[in-house]
Amino acid sequence: MRRFFYASSNDTNTPFPKLSTLPMGASVELTDSIVHHWCRVLRANIGDQGILFDGFGGEYQVQLQAISKKNATATLLTRSEDDRSASVLTKIALVMSRGERMDYAIQKSTELGVTAIQLLSSHHGEVNLKPAQVEKKLAHWQQVAIAACEQCGLNRPPLILAPLSIDDWLLNIAASEKLNEKEMVVSPIVAELSQDSYYQVLQQPADLRLQLSVPAAGQPLRPETLSIALKRDKPYVELLIGPEGGLSNDERAQAQAMGFAPWQIGHRVLRTETAPVVALATLHALRY
Known part of the structure; x- marks a missing residue:
């Protein structure tokens, strides 16, 4: 049907x-x-x-x-009353990529139950939207997520949040924690929906913050805090995923200062559109 x-x-x-x-x-x-x-x-x-x-x-x-x-x-x-929402609430901060790769990342993340996707630009990123492009691209990517919901059975669409530079986004996290408030800028099609109580967890600090990193010698594959966070009743996890060229040294340091622990999944370098899929699937597997 x-x-x-x-x-x-x-x-x-x-x-x-x-x-x-x-x-x-x-x-x-x-x-x-x-x-x-x-x-x-x-x-x-x-x-x-x-x-x-x-x-x-x-x-x-x-x-x-x-x-x-x-x-x-x-x-x-x-x-x-079927909900089908994931038992782990997740927000992916994803540096934008070009064309079908970005559509793929949003589509598959939706199928895996992501709660929100924060669009980012970064020093090594391919995409920097002009102000006149933002509304159109935001509407397109929100529709990609909605179409994925229609296909997979998810009844609560993920919110696609308007793009920010990674520097501004990290500064906003620091400021919002002091003020205990965050502004969610979304496409008009989900503007009213974004005010629903289900999405209010996105206004709160995450139980765990992780940045997907390139495999590095001597770095633990998985933060010890991950298994602890996943034992919570309804854990909320934020994931930072960089562009094809990776985050810059300064961006990684800034993210780590804001509590984003490095997390490398396996010993291979994942493409930017593959990383959200692998990260979400791994979180859900570890949860159960």
Whole structure:
């Protein structure tokens, strides 16, 4: 059965209601993106059934009720409380890479249950977005994450956070810890969702901070604190992953000063789009 993200925040002037505020049997106006994908691209017919999720928890089985040229409505049939979120909450601070490699990293991280991805630029990074490019790229990468959720069954999309230089990001961490607050800048499609209580852990200091590092002689493969943190009820881990050329010496030192312990996974050098997948899979394996 096809799954679709029902965004209460959207590119129209009329916000859509949260699905949880509607009774079963209610008629729901579908968002433009769902109408386009389900009714036009997939050529759905009245009576066809699908799944909607809005990111606030759970999912809803619906049946197409009416289709017109520009609009469509569906009837809410049942609600399922299935969450499928990972037991380890994770934020990956990922230096941006070009083209399909970045899409791949976001897509696969989503499938592995990442909670948020902080986009970064760095001294050795390939991508430095101009201010005029940020909104478009942020929307694109958020849609990549949402599409991965629709495919894999995750009902809470990861937040893709607007890009910062790694220097500014580390400074913001230091400042927010003193003020006990952080600002999350996201695409408008998830702006309301980012205020939900589920994502509030992202406002707090992580239980563990790790920077994926190039294998080095004499460096422990795994920080001792990792197994301790993963024994918590709902651990929150931040991961810093550098670009293809690696972080600079200054960036590594700054990150370590902010508590990001070096973590090398195995004895090989991972590509920047592979590292998030391996790191998340390893965390979940160690958790269980």
